Amino acid sequence: MNKSNKRSDQGSKYYTLAGLKISTCCSGTKYENRDDLSLIVLDPGSNICACFTASTMPSAPVIWSKENNKKAQNLKQKIVLLINAGNANAFTGEDGLLACEEKASSLSSIFKCERKNIFFASTGVIGEKLPHKKIIQHFSYLQKNLSSYNFTNASYSILTTDLKPKIYTSKFKILNKIFTLSGFAKGSGMIHPNMATMLAFLFTDFAIDKETLSVFTQKAVRQSFNRISVDGDMSTSDTVFVGTTNKIPLKITKDQKAKALKAFYAELKKAMIDLAKKIVLDGEGAKKFIEITVTNAKTATIAKKICFSIANSLLVKTAIAGEDANWGRIIMAIGKTKINLKIENIKIYIQNFLLCENGKAINAIDDTKLSLALKRKTVNIKVDLGEGVRDFTVWTSDLTEDYVRINADYRS
Amino acid sequence: MNKSNKRSDQGSKYYTLAGLKISTCCSGTKYENRDDLSLIVLDPGSNICACFTASTMPSAPVIWSKENNKKAQNLKQKIVLLINAGNANAFTGEDGLLACEEKASSLSSIFKCERKNIFFASTGVIGEKLPHKKIIQHFSYLQKNLSSYNFTNASYSILTTDLKPKIYTSKFKILNKIFTLSGFAKGSGMIHPNMATMLAFLFTDFAIDKETLSVFTQKAVRQSFNRISVDGDMSTSDTVFVGTTNKIPLKITKDQKAKALKAFYAELKKAMIDLAKKIVLDGEGAKKFIEITVTNAKTATIAKKICFSIANSLLVKTAIAGEDANWGRIIMAIGKTKINLKIENIKIYIQNFLLCENGKAINAIDDTKLSLALKRKTVNIKVDLGEGVRDFTVWTSDLTEDYVRINADYRS
Numbered sequence: 152m153n154k155s156n157k158r159s160d161q162g163s164k165y166y167t168l169a170g171l172k173i174s175t176c177c178s179g180t181k182y183e184n185r186d187d188l189s190l191i192v193l194d195p196g197s198n199i200c201a202c203f204t205a206s207t208m209p210s211a212p213v214i215w216s217k218e219n220n221k222k223a224q225n226l227k228q229k230i231v232l233l234i235n236a237g238n239a240n241a242f243t244g245e246d247g248l249l250a251c252e253e254k255a256s257s258l259s260s261i262f263k264c265e266r267k268n269i270f271f272a273s274t275g276v277i278g279e280k281l282p283h284k285k286i287i288q289h290f291s292y293l294q295k296n297l298s299s300y301n302f303t304n305a306s307y308s309i310l311t312t313d314l315k316p317k318i319y320t321s322k323f324k325i326l327n328k329i330f331t332l333s334g335f336a337k338g339s340g341m342i343h344p345n346m347a348t349m350l351a352f353l354f355t356d357f358a359i360d361k362e363t364l365s366v367f368t369q370k371a372v373r374q375s376f377n378r379i380s381v382d383g384d385m386s387t388s389d390t391v392f393v394g395t396t397n398k399i400p401l402k403i404t405k406d407q408k409a410k411a412l413k414a415f416y417a418e419l420k421k422a423m424i425d426l427a428k429k430i431v432l433d434g435e436g437a438k439k440f441i442e443i444t445v446t447n448a449k450t451a452t453i454a455k456k457i458c459f460s461i462a463n464s465l466l467v468k469t470a471i472a473g474e475d476a477n478w479g480r481i482i483m484a485i486g487k488t489k490i491n492l493k494i495e496n497i498k499i500y501i502q503n504f505l506l507c508e509n510g511k512a513i514n515a516i517d518d519t520k521l522s523l524a525l526k527r528k529t530v531n532i533k534v535d536l537g538e539g540v541r542d543f544t545v546w547t548s549d550l551t552e553d554y555v556r557i558n559a560d561y562r563s
Numbered sequence: 564m565n566k567s568n569k570r571s572d573q574g575s576k577y578y579t580l581a582g583l584k585i586s587t588c589c590s591g592t593k594y595e596n597r598d599d600l601s602l603i604v605l606d607p608g609s610n611i612c613a614c615f616t617a618s619t620m621p622s623a624p625v626i627w628s629k630e631n632n633k634k635a636q637n638l639k640q641k642i643v644l645l646i647n648a649g650n651a652n653a654f655t656g657e658d659g660l661l662a663c664e665e666k667a668s669s670l671s672s673i674f675k676c677e678r679k680n681i682f683f684a685s686t687g688v689i690g691e692k693l694p695h696k697k698i699i700q701h702f703s704y705l706q707k708n709l710s711s712y713n714f715t716n717a718s719y720s721i722l723t724t725d726l727k728p729k730i731y732t733s734k735f736k737i738l739n740k741i742f743t744l745s746g747f748a749k750g751s752g753m754i755h756p757n758m759a760t761m762l763a764f765l766f767t768d769f770a771i772d773k774e775t776l777s778v779f780t781q782k783a784v785r786q787s788f789n790r791i792s793v794d795g796d797m798s799t800s801d802t803v804f805v806g807t808t809n810k811i812p813l814k815i816t817k818d819q820k821a822k823a824l825k826a827f828y829a830e831l832k833k834a835m836i837d838l839a840k841k842i843v844l845d846g847e848g849a850k851k852f853i854e855i856t857v858t859n860a861k862t863a864t865i866a867k868k869i870c871f872s873i874a875n876s877l878l879v880k881t882a883i884a885g886e887d888a889n890w891g892r893i894i895m896a897i898g899k900t901k902i903n904l905k906i907e908n909i910k911i912y913i914q915n916f917l918l919c920e921n922g923k924a925i926n927a928i929d930d931t932k933l934s935l936a937l938k939r940k941t942v943n944i945k946v947d948l949g950e951g952v953r954d955f956t957v958w959t960s961d962l963t964e965d966y967v968r969i970n971a972d973y974r975s
Contacts, residue, residue: 479689
């Protein structure tokens with residue numbers, strides 16, 4: 152067992168949370184010389200909620216956690232969350248569910264909590280049986296090494312083809328109290344709205360009931376993780392967990408409460424958008440971060456559909472990789488949605504350069520300036536439909552030869 | 564003007580058609596040292612019909628030809644079809660339509676035919692103004708050089724990023740008469756059902772009225788070009804033209820006629836499937852030809868949706884490029900359609916190896932044999948849903964680093 156290669160939160164800016172402990176190790180199920188198993192334990196009195204993939208082929212841990220997410224957890228007991236990387240435990244049939252059962256039995260007796268207080272997340276190859284007995288062997292080590300200072304280790308341990316960990320940490324003040332929100336995410340390929348292969352974990356000490364936290368989580372996910380796309384593929388495993396230790400309550404009036412909740416939601420959304428963008432920036436082979444905004448659409452649905460048609464177009468993504476302002480491919484991506492639009496109203500901007508209007512190209516473009524602007528790491532594409540007042544924004548990455556190389560080789 | 568680099572049909576197996584003449588030249592609008600302009604002229608008495616892209620951003624030639632396709636052509640006059648490569652004349656506003664107008668005026672006076680007998684097809688970059696005056700300058704050369712032996716030259720002249728021409732030619736017997744069907748196609752990127760950047764031209768001498776030919780064309784396109792996908796992108800320019808010189812009529816009874824039409828439809832469909840597969844095989848950077856079949860679905864729509872979800876999944880396409888039987892990614896692609904299925908009924912086969920059933924992996928797989936089978940150029944993926952009796956098949960290619968390289972560099 153390799154228990155080495157640990158990193159310390161000390162020196163990093165990770166804000167810890169009273170009532171939340173983490174430990175990590177190398178499970179020996181897939182990777183060598185790196186941690187791939189994380190255990191997160193929240194003190195009694197905590198709440199946790201989650202938001203899951205829309206895939207109809209969910210992994211065993213998604214099925215398990217979804218079931219428990221519907222239940223009220225036993226507040227007198229600890230909440231336990233186990234994450235492994237390298238094997239998604241997806242499409243593994245009864246074996247997959249049995250693996251969850253047996254891991255839960257063991258964790259339940261170690262941490263003296265009901266099974267409904269136990270959650271799982273797995274990421275990795277689909278269809279391979281999870282060697283869960285190997286994983287269970289590490290539980291006593293993980294228990295002994297729980298610490299408040301393991302955020303950094305956990306953020307590394309959940310990675311697969313990601314190049315680097317994606318972390319978020321902040322302190323914010325609401326009604327003169329200081330709260331903490333810290334989290335980490337993974338996600339590289341299979342990134343499409345509805346949270347394709349991505350996992351995210353966010354923890355706070357802001358006291359909030361499970362129901363409200365669930366509503367906030369769903370809403371913030373729609374504003375963040377569901378607006379990103381790396382390759383249009385959606386995984387079987389995606390999950391966003393949000394937990395609170397409830398350590399810092401606000402004793403306040405009803406009016407103040409509404410205000411405080413609104414302020415907390417803003418912080419949660421900010422954290423999720425930050426992690427979502429970091430996932431895109433670390434997309435497989437990605438060299439550019441692309442923000443696509445469709446404005447002045449008749450409906451938000453139209454704006455969203457066109458945004459994703461552009462974001463998922465291989466021809467658009469390769470053009471951006473080639474630093475080519477090939478707006479014709481954006482027109483193509485709009486056209487293939489089959490949405491009827493007034494062509495003469497459409498304006499397309501890349502890096503704020505207006506490239507077409509009145510149904511045709513703009514002639515007076517400073518190609519040198521545009522070419523220089525396209526060399527930037529962040530590329531903005533704006534499509535003004537000129538038909539209404541609704542808009543939508545998505546974030547994606549370019550498509551490079553590295554994406555293909557990474558994904559052709561991933562399993563071997 | 565470069566009028567050289569001509570190839571002769573003689574020596575090739577291209578069957579010519581009485582009443583159909585072609586000439587090609589280099590227009591000087593985009594390419595050097597290669598022909599990129601083709602003129603096809605059908606004798607009076609011919610019929611032509613076409614099937615167009617579903618894009619809501621159609622090119623000017625698509626708008627023009629669609630309009631004329633609705634009309635009955637003047638049978639006493641010639642039918643003229645002009646094709647250029649390098650500039651799609653798409654999203655060019657009034658300039659684009661004016662270019663069609665002026666080309667048509669010139670062709671109309673040269674060939675003494677009404678404007679409704681004139682059709683256009685263009686392929687290439689979107690959003691650049693078509694230098695149509697340069698094109699018109701070549702009309703008298705094209706007229707003088709019309710020949711029955713220019714199929715090969717035309718098949719080359721329509722290419723953009725294609726690696727090679729895609730041709731089809733056959734002779735077939737119906738009720739003891741010999742007919743000919745010859746054609747060619749282009750298409751490389753933006754290949755998605757509804758005929759993304761592809762053009763196809765098929766010509767026969769089988770006598771058939773325009774209405775029936777139109778019905779047959781629409782139907783055969785659904786069975787062929789609308790079942791292929793290279794990158795999920797749909798172009799603004801796709802068109803399939805089918806023309807007949809009507810030179811060989813069948814004088815037959817009503818019963819015989821139905822039989823003859825059925826036989827002709829089978830030949831037309833065969834030709835389109837052949838060209839469609841050739842487009843996939845020549846897809847940008849493609850190294851593998853992938854046939855995806857979904858069987859035993861409840862409805863054909865479900866089978867089709869799952870087929871295309873698999874065919875357009877970057878992760879599936881890169882896995883096949885990497886010769887990896889990563890069926891987990893097929894499960895992912897099925898799951899992201901959000902269609903509810905009985906997971907335990909699903910069987911996935913790659914190269915006829917059953918890889919999963921009863922909701923999990925098959926253990927007893929001969930990895931060496933499977934690995935060897937994946938090295939073949941043609942890869943078969945079969946998904947048996949075990950829920951009904953409907954099926955669907957699509958053809959696609961793998962996704963390689965070359966695709967990205969080609970599309971990042973295309974315009975520059």
